[in-house]
Amino acid sequence: MSKTVICPGSFDPVTRGHLDIITRASKMFDRVIVAVLVNSSKTPTFSIDERIQLLGETVQELSNVEIVSFDGLLAEYCRKRGVDAIVKGLRAVSDFEYEFQMAIANKKLNPKLETVFLAADADSTYLSSSMVREIGSMGGDISNFVPACVHDRIVAKLTKNG
Ligand code: ADP
Secondary structure, eight states: OEEEEEEEEOTTTOOOOHHHHHHHHHHHHEEEEEEEOOOOOOOOOOOOOHHHHHHHHTTTOTEEEEEEEOOOOOHHHHHTTTEEEEEEESHHHHHHHHHHHHHHHHHHHTTTOEEEEEEEETTTOOOOHHHHHHHHHTTTTOTTTOGGGHHHHHHHHOOOOO
């Protein structure tokens, strides 16, 4: 049976850590939906359109990956789209408590919805979008942190805002 999973996140901006998780999910499952959260409580650095465009370029070679923006309850969106599981990357023990709580809440809201955790790659376990924003906006080298194809665009935006 065909399996569809979702990788939700802010992706503000996409990092090599995100790309690692999306790539691995695309090999494990039939279809991967990357859902960019429109989070009203946070003011993002990159607009929704910019985040979607950067992600689209980053995953263009992965034919079973689709990028969407999403606002509202993830469990409900998954029900509507027939999603079997949420895929999340776990970087450290510090990620675990929150993610575990969310996994249980999502399962309560949508009992068919599983959450699958992938251990972060050893090379990107330290990486976060906020670190990229902070280092990039101060002119630091972020080439090891973001996908090469979108590096220049991310730098341009961060230094303009910095
Ligand atoms: P960040 O925490 O970097 O702001 P997001 O909210 O955009 O990231 O992250 C979306 C999801 O991507 C996270 O819940 C996590 O599952 C995964 N993720 C983020 N960064 C990494 C990383 N460096 N390695 C593995 N997974 C990651």
